[in-house]
Amino acid sequence: MSADQDETPAVTKSTQVIDGETVEVYQLNNFNLEDHMKKLAEKMRSNPFVPPVEGCPINTLPNELLSYIFTLGAQLDIADDKDEEEIDDNDSDEEDEPTLEFQVLTSHVCKRWRDVAIQTPSLWTRLDFTEGPPFGKSKTYIERSAGCPLVIDIDCTVPDDDSDEEEEEEVEEVEEFDETEEVVQSDAAAPDDEPKSSAATKRKSRSFGPADLDAIRALILPHVNRWRIFELMTEDYAIMHHTLGALATAPAAEQLKMLHLYHYDDTDDIEHFEPAELRAPVVPFAGQAPQLVNVALWGVHVDWPRCDFFQGLEELELAYHAQDPQAYASALLERLVFPNVSSLALDLEEEDYSAFIMQLAAPLPGKTKSLLSGLQELRLSGLPCNDAAIDKLYASLPNVVDLHLNRYHLEEPFFTKLFPQAPGAASSSAAAGDVSVPLPSLQNLSSSGVDGEQMHQLAEARIAAGRPLKKVFMEIDDLVEPDDEKWLREHLERFEFFEGSDDEDELEIDGIEIMSDDGLEAMSDDDDEVSQD
Structure with a gap:
């Protein structure tokens, strides 16, 4: 018999019965798991990871480039949120974990990142007030945004699945999260102006009370001159009317590009505007918003003849108005010119x-x-x-x-x-x-x-x-x-x-x-x- 025939094969095949079922078993004859792990450990010890002597490579970037990276990250964060809203909630049974907004997260990494983030005003321009009163997060954002244009999104609608039990669970989640957040902040030496409560979390929309809305208006109306987008959603026209009244007292919105006022009404085929006592149209921003290009009015009346800011519009959406709009439509038609409509x-x-x-x-x-x-x-x-x-x-x-x-x-x-x-x-x-x-x-x-x-x-x-x-x-x-x-x-x-x-x-x-x-x-x-x- 030759030497080749005496050599043990690398793989041995056999048949075994396991739990009453016949299976084929392949055995590696020349492989010892214990020896293999020892060799692997030795190899890792001889090639340890050595951190860079000068620290993390990203720290070599200038502040301007780091600020730009933060800005891109915040934009992607917003885009991801919008994508999630458009996707059906197939995982509704799973609990939603509160998460930090991107700009807040970056400000908690280290002192340098924190300084760069806070000194980048464009990171702090989006206000949604979902943290609730006393709106510490929003106050901080307004201060940090310096003179940058603001995006204001006020959602007063009540989620369909809203319940006291869910609200309690959400509060518990936020409280647990805040404890973790404080640990991170301690390493970053966070000052007192950092949002430390639910302000830093992304939460579902909530219903604002009258006192809350008054507080919100007090925060944002002094900054009308730098609004870029203003959006209000509500199911209660009294809230919409009160807001319109506030906008009627506001000065010209010099930088406003998008104005979205959505009144959600579940009633179908409304013949007459209700409540009738709130039907009187208003003139927001003294009729002056020279950069306005996009307007959406759902069930909301404005005083067309006195609103000069519609002359430069590129998009106008009117929906969910009552079925008695002829006079209103005629007044609108006097203000709109469509020379190229086909x-x-x-x-x-x-x-x-x-x-x-x-x-x-x-x-x-x-x-x-x-x-x-x-x-x-x-x-x-x-x-x-x-x-x-x-x-x-x-x-x-x-x-x-x-x-x-x-x-x-x-x-x-x-x-x-x-x-x-x-x-x-x-x-x-x-x-x-x-x-x-x-x-x-x-x-x-x-x-x-x-x-x-x-x-x-x-x-x-x-x-x-x-x-x-x-x-x-x-x-x-x-x-x-x-x-x-x-x-x-x-x-x-x-x-x-x-x-x-x-x-x-x-x-x-x-x-x-x-x-x-x-x-x-x-x-x-x-x-x-x-x-x-």
Whole structure:
């Protein structure tokens, strides 16, 4: 037998029965775990970690660069918080552990980091007051922010899962955390102005009482001139009204860029503004906020004619207003100029909006044309008005290519007035040269609540008048006889049925929707919304 055959194999395979189950076992014959650990320990002793003689490498960075790193870290911290808010709470059963805000955490590492952090004003500009009275954290932040623009976020809403038991648990968590925090601070020689209570923790929103809000206003109103973002969320309009009153006494907001006032009301289909005694509109900041570009008003009234700060807006969101807004909408319309608007959707009800339509069709201030003259797409889902207003509306739409009519919520003339009309007559049988054709650029028409015979007649009349429809989309539930469908398919470039659905690209503003460019493109194509019958 050769020497090679006498050598013990490195791995031996065997079969064993463990708990009644037969398994294959592989054994390393030339490996001893104890010897291996001894060798590993010896290797580690011969190659110990030697800390740098001059300390941690990050300490070689200049203060300016360290400050910039802190700023980036704080920004990432804020972004992470926003991402967490957008994610569904799948771990709701797990307890939320309080955590230090990034800028506070860095100020607890060592004395140098603390000095750099405190001397970086941009780290201390976000105020949310969630620490509760007496708002020591917020006072400290305001002092440290020096002259930097402030971001103010006041959330007065009560969390859906709010309960006394949860509040007690949260207090216990914070108290335990504060003990740990004090140990860290002792190493950093923290001065008395450092937030030491729940001020330093990220907590859920809480409900502020009247006294708390008065204290908050007393802290922030002296600094209105350096507000950059102001956001208030509340379910109680009395709180909103009180705040509006305070803003009405404030001076001009010279650096304010975003103003978000959200009144959350669970009541659906409010017909009248309530409480009526708080309906009177106000003028925040003496009507002066020259840098304001983004405004959101949810159920909040302002005095449009006296507010000069809306002239430079890039984004305006109006939502959750009562269903009696015609006078308010008219006052708003006088202040807004949309020279380049290409798509408009109206979904109004209850009142007579004839005067509002006449205002829409009138020339813009300082212009010879109306807001409607440049429209390429119009969606009508509800618009109570008289026949004269409809005539005025259609006469003001020379460039509309796409029209969407929901006849379930519109009077019949909105459809019948699309027929070619002889001057002074309602007949659609006059010669082509003697008729005027409403919406002369109209090519694509989608409808709900119109039957096949009506659409057949309209398409045929517009072909005879030299202004043919090219594409027609009808709701799948509307009655269309086979003969009418056959004629429409033969005489149009495209005829399809669709199922009614909401378009996520629409921005609803109190029943008035202004389409984004992406939304307009999607609706012009309509490929995703239609389906073959």
